Structures are given as structure tokens and as C-alpha cells.
Amino acid sequence: MLTIAVDAMGGDNAPACVIEGTIQALRESGNRFSVVLIGQAEKVEPLLAEQDTEGLNLRFVHAPEVVTMDDIPAIAVKTKQESSLVRGLKMCKAKEADAYVSAGNTGAQMAASLFVLGRLPGVLRPTIYAYFPRIQEGLTNIVDVGANMDCKPEHLVQFAEMLTIYQRFAAGIEKPVTGLLNIGEEEGKGSEVLKQAYKMLKEADSQGKICFAGNIEGHDILKGNVSIVVCDGLVGNTILKFGESIPEFLGSLLKPALQKLVASGDLDATSAALASSVFKSMFEPFDVEKFGGVPFLGVDGISIVGHGRSSSRAIKNMIFMAEHMIEKKVNAHIAEMLSEE
């Protein structure tokens, strides 16, 4: 039976919401895997005691230290060896667990995963992606979104290869299509790194490793003609954070626009409230919580990273994602493709 280590201390609503999500995952799955919940006994045990965990494959392991959102990743990994983060990953390394799931400090989790688990054979740099909404059905993944700066062409190519494998084997996308984010569509555009990456992506395409659609530009991201957008971590991180700020920005525009229309008599209060609700419902198709998080691709193990704001449903879905990645042998496929290079 698979064992998934879950960080009880990770996330803004931890440990309560992690406990709830874990129990939901075990119940919904009919106990088909086991979960080891790791965290501070004094915080987790009282909350666990309030829940009905009778008959669930659930075990608690105490970890006295906690990595907080404010901890500096490289320092936290070294100084907090007794944290749920380091303990959970060490359980994976020792084969006591098959995956680690957390909604805690993303930077610290990446640093610790790399440090404790190491890289898969052939992988130059592990990477992390993000989901983006799109006009076409489905979601687009952007890679890298902040784990890697100053990417060389071969790094960008491996990001595309790893994400292609993930999408093909674990996300059910038959033919994932990759676009290279650039300042123009034509071959020969952009920096030396991008020109070289273009050539190498074309070669990877001709070898059947990926399906490469060429350069794409910023305005193509939301269209969704490709399922994988490859870029340096600075670009991906900026677009991700910019995108996340749009709903708040639009909200700040909507309020005065509605007030103006109500003041001029063109709109009554009921219709204004309705317009607000239409606005909110617009974003419903992009329910990123159904995925819960993203795997840190390229490390020799499974480490799923969740958003700090993760709900219990997001935690549950991260656990299912971990199970799915194990079953689909995503890491074996990555090692197979990349160690050939």
C-alpha cells in the first residue's frame, strides 16, 4: 500500500485544514493508501482527537520544529532538521513514504526536496510550473515560475520535456504542445539563449520527445493554443504574480464603474448587485483547487507543493495528485527520457 507523508503544519489554515483534507482523501479513496501526518504534537493531536479517524489508514508523527512562511529557504533547511518538512522528505528518501505533500513555504520545500531527495538521473535543474486560465477549454501550464533564474537553453528544453511527460502520463493530455515564450513569433527572435533554445526544442520535437509549436508571445498565453509555455523563472514568476493580481485590480475598477452608473440613474441597486455577481462567476471555470498543487518536477521522489491559501479540498486533491504520480510512474518516465541525453 502506498504511503503519503503530509505536512500538517503547512499553509495559512494549518493544521486544521490539512487534517480535514487528509481525512477526506482517505474516506473518498476508501482507504486505498495510507497517510502519515507530520507536525507538532501539541497543535495537531488535539484537533485530530476531535475527528472521527476510526478505521482510517492514518498515522501521526511528531516533528518539534516548524518552517514558517517567513523562513529563508536555504537557512530553514539546514537549521530546522526536526521540522515536518525535513522529516517528511527524509521518510521519502528512506522509502518509508512514497510522496510528500505540503502547502507550506514553497522555497523551503524546493530547497529541501533538492537537498534531501536529489535529482533524477539526467536532470540538470528541477522545476516548478503553474496553471493559467485560457480562452480554449482546459488550462495552460507555464514553466518555470521562479525556481530557476538565468536558464540556459538546455534547461528550458528539459522543462518542456519534463512537463510533457507529466501532462502525457499524469494529466491525460494526449499530445501536449509546447510554445517558447519570446518577443516575436519568427524563428531567430529574442536573446541568444532563446535562439538556441528554439533550435534545441525543434530537435527534441523531431526526436518525438515533445511537440513544439515554435515561439509564442505574451498575448498567446491566455488563448491556449499550447498547453506548455516555456520561459525563464523570472518571466514565469512575473506573469504568474501579475495574473494573480488581476481579479483584485478588476474589482477596484468595477466598484466605481457601478457607482457611476447607479448615480446617473442608468442602473438600479439590484442590477448593480447582479453585475457584481456576474463578475465573480466569470472566474468559476478556473478552479485551480481541483488540482490542489503542483509537483516539483525533476527531483528523485515526489514532492507536491501547494498554495499557502490551500483549503481542505486542495489538500485532498494534492494527496490524490501524489498517488496518481506514483501510479503513473512519472519519475521513471522522466529519468528514462532525460538520462538518454
Added chain:
Amino acid sequence: MLTIAVDAMGGDNAPACVIEGTIQALRESGNRFSVVLIGQAEKVEPLLAEQDTEGLNLRFVHAPEVVTMDDIPAIAVKTKQESSLVRGLKMCKAKEADAYVSAGNTGAQMAASLFVLGRLPGVLRPTIYAYFPRIQEGLTNIVDVGANMDCKPEHLVQFAEMLTIYQRFAAGIEKPVTGLLNIGEEEGKGSEVLKQAYKMLKEADSQGKICFAGNIEGHDILKGNVSIVVCDGLVGNTILKFGESIPEFLGSLLKPALQKLVASGDLDATSAALASSVFKSMFEPFDVEKFGGVPFLGVDGISIVGHGRSSSRAIKNMIFMAEHMIEKKVNAHIAEMLSEE
């Protein structure tokens, strides 16, 4: 009297809309400057003849060739010496005109401006910026948005310095504040280039050349705590194009959201139409046409670049922008600050 050279052939609606914008600028200004309209006689003259240009300081110069939107910049500049683009810039170089204004091929205009006008003393790389909406009043400028790839720290610092001068002298912003786009707020974040740029921007701040607020992230752009966002051309270009695609994307979300509410009976057709109009009015505060275009900063002359979709009003405002830049001696201030370095 100042003379402004205007490219009659530039833009999707040229030459009609350029002619209209030019006449509007001359009428509104009470003929306080003169305009030389440059373009193909067979296309421009019949349209000019339809207008009442009696008493206006307007002169037409024939240029047999046209640089199109599809022309490759570097090639167009070399092979189309008899185009309105090259002729107009050569008039500036020969002091027959004080500024050049066009809504044509941006890349070609930048290449030709650099080639014909050269750089101002001390300027390493001329640059181009773009306007961004924000939650706070006003607009934010992002620099560079595609003219420069692989920027070195000293390039990023000069972009901030040139835009600070433009905002201070020509845009009426008393104390322009610069942010460095990065993956985190803390000093020491990001690539080697960004770490070094951070130090140099801090130094420029201590010398009183700019006002530096430190690192900012993607989610800060729309907030508007800074008026200048500095980044490499790839990042700026991607954010710019991504941002421009948002209204279409939102439109694609609004329609099904409204249809769903109408179908469920929660919304009547009249209210649905109203919600659509609210949505459209939301973006009214961000009327980028009132600026018309942006100057290509750092070249030894004034070259104003407009959007291909420029209306006659945008053309008119680009002409006023050119006049303003001349009067405020923006280039002399740039040369003074940058040649000291």
C-alpha cells in the same frame, strides 16, 4: 517655429487618419508649430485635397517607398531609403525638422532612429516604455518593453534614469519612483544581473538621479506604488502583450457567465446588456490614446512611436507630445545626466 515631421503612411488607418490628426493638432494649437507630412503623393494628396487646410502650417513631402508592418526592421532601414520613415528621420538629422512622429512599424522605427539619429552622449542603449493601468490614480510606465534583450545592470539603470527625466520634465511627475522587477522583494533576490542592478539603482538614488523603491514583483505592477518599473525587454514585452490580451480574455468569460445567469432565470436580458456595458466602462479611466505614443528614449533626436491602431486623436496627441518634449528639453537633460557617468 518648431517643425514636426509626421509619417503619413504609418498605422492601420493611414494615411486618412494621420491627415485628420495632423490637421486637428494644427487647428487646436492655433498653428503654433508647423508640420511636414511625408508619404506617397498618390495616396496622400487626394485625401489632403478633400480637407480644408487653408492657412495651416502644413507642408507635404513625397516619399515613394513605404515601410510596412511586415517589413523586417534591419532590412527595411537599409533597402527603403526613400521611405517616409528614413526621409523623416533624415530631416530631423539635418535640422529641417525637430521631431518625427509615426504609428508605423515600431521595430523599423527604432532601428532607423538609432541608425539615422544615433545615441545621445553617454547612452548605452536607447529604450522604449509602455503605459500600464493601476489601482492608484495615474499610469505606470514599464521599461524596457522589447527594444533590448539580455540587458546588463548598467542598461537597466540607464532606463530608469532616462524615464525619470522624462516623467519629471515632460510628464509633470514631481518625484518619479522606480521599482526593479524581480522574483521577490528582498535585496539579494534574483539573477546576478538583478542583484547588481539593485546595488547600482541604490547608488543612483543616493546621487539624487532617481528615487529607488527597491525590488517589486509581478503583483505590484497594477497597484501603482511606483511610476517606473524596470526590467529586461523580454519580461516587459511579455507583460505588455499579456496585459493587452486581458480584455478579450475577460470578454470570452463574460458571455458564457451572462448566458448561464439568463438561462437560469437569475438575470433578465436587459440586466445582462447592462452588465456588459458596465464591463466596458470599467476600462475607461485608462485612455492611453491621450498620450498617443511613446518617445524612443536615448536617441539624439525626437522619435515618437505610436500604436498601429492609432486613431486621429492619438496622432494629434503624439504631435503634441513631440512639441512638449522639444520645449522641455528632455534630451538635453538626459545627455547631461548620463554623460556624467
